[in-house]
Amino acid sequence: MDSATAREKALDAAEALFYGRGVQSVGMDDVRAASGVSLKRLYQLFPAKEQLVVAYLERRDTRWRSRLADHVARHPDPERRLLAVFDWLELWFAEPGFRGCAWINAYGELGATSSAVADQVRAHKRAFRAYLTALVKDARRPEELAGRLYLLAEGAMVTAGIEGTQEPAAEARDSARALLGARGTARPATTDPQPRVTSDQADD
Structure with a gap:
């Protein structure tokens, strides 16, 4: 071998x-x-066993983010892609043997004692948040929306892992849809580069 x-x-x-x-x-x-x-x-x-744990998390990170991106990319509409993230989470939560987020689990066990494991977990979470930020920008939504979607997704992961159900993904998706429809996350209005001058103003 x-x-x-x-x-x-x-x-x-x-x-x-x-x-x-x-x-x-x-x-x-x-x-x-x-x-x-x-x-x-x-x-x-x-x-060392720590090196094996880090390698396991690194390899899983590559596969996890690739599967998510492939699923989301099937949707041509940039705004629909934001909700597709939660569609994919729902599918993941329903997989046999699902035990929650591997990185959250590893951090809970070793984050306080292994800086290498903690660094790998943080790198994975930063990459996921950066991916959401890119999706939000593509949808022409305010960048702060990415942080809210990130927290919804992370909360769904924790809850699904504990409860053993895919329902948190659907609930998080409903919340994400509400955020997308909220006034504070509306698309920025298109403005003219120069102010229009009315006939009344032109006479002043």
Whole structure:
């Protein structure tokens, strides 16, 4: 087994175990048994368990954000894409084995003791918020709307993970729709570059 194959097998096993059972309850022996990669090779690839956790989160981040972007991009209307984020969350929450947000879970377990894990979690959340900001700009909405949508999405993730239901995504989508319809988030009006002069004003 070459190193690239061994690494993927180790990460596949680590992801299933870490996400399904929690990081702290899983040891390197568990990953060895599930992956078929020897303990010696495992430690050659990941000298510390922390490195394996970070690699698992990095790989999952790439896949997670790609799946979200692919789903949202199916909608040609920029404003509809904002709501499509919550459509995708609803599909994700309904997947078998869903246990909430992997990054929130990892931060809850290791954020206070592992700066590497905390940094990876923050990088993922910053990227997600930046993605929402880009969608908001494409829809010609005020940039502060991105922060509100971000909080709705994050709250839905936490609630869905705890309650084991996809309903928080639908509720968050309803709230997002209300925000889009609110006066404070209306599209900026198009203004003329120069003020118009009426015939009465021209006579003054």
